[in-house]
Amino acid sequence: MNVLELTxxxxxxxxxxxxxxxxENTSYHGVVECVLHFDNGKYKxxxxxxxxxxxxxxxxxxxxxxxMEVDFIERVxxxxxxxxxxxxxxxxxxxxxxxxxxxxxxxxxxxxPKQWLFLIKKNEVIHYLQNTNIPINEIVSxxxxxxxxxxxxxxxxxxxxxxxEIRNEAIEDNKGSR
Numbered sequence: 001m002n003v004l005e006l007t008x009x010x011x012x013x014x015x016x017x018x019x020x021x022x023x024e025n026t027s028y029h030g031v032v033e034c035v036l037h038f039d040n041g042k043y044k045x046x047x048x049x050x051x052x053x054x055x056x057x058x059x060x061x062x063x064x065x066x067x068m069e070v071d072f073i074e075r076v077x078x079x080x081x082x083x084x085x086x087x088x089x090x091x092x093x094x095x096x097x098x099x100x101x102x103x104x105x106x107x108x109x110x111x112x113p114k115q116w117l118f119l120i121k122k123n124e125v126i127h128y129l130q131n132t133n134i135p136i137n138e139i140v141s142x143x144x145x146x147x148x149x150x151x152x153x154x155x156x157x158x159x160x161x162x163x164x165e166i167r168n169e170a171i172e173d174n175k176g177s178r
Contacts, residue, residue, distance in 0.1 A: 086113045130170035136163050
């Protein structure tokens, strides 16, 4: 596999919850701590005491072509959540030209920054609605929407159902799988 295949869905795929019996999930619920052990003997502990936090650890195995690509991916992952726009993300990643940033982003991630960010937001919203009991008005702020109507509009137009419908469908699915 090459860098493009393994990095095009770095974040979005992490939120896809498998609902098939006897298959090991790629996402785990209720995780409060994760310990990563490195081949040099060092380790890193990642934890969250806040139940509202989404602890997501993405493990990607790839053979990179250059350190520059790895550096680019790390900068994108480090800054995408705090960026208010593609221009802001490009600037935070060290690019003066949004056009150059977008061209490089497409080459590495095999999609545009706008589409990638959309998939992240969509999957994050779906995750919180389907897999947590966090009140919908709190999900509004956690996921970066201005208010409830913006979240509702996003869900209706981009996912096809209202936030309440998404949550209720997940509850029904969980009842049926017991």
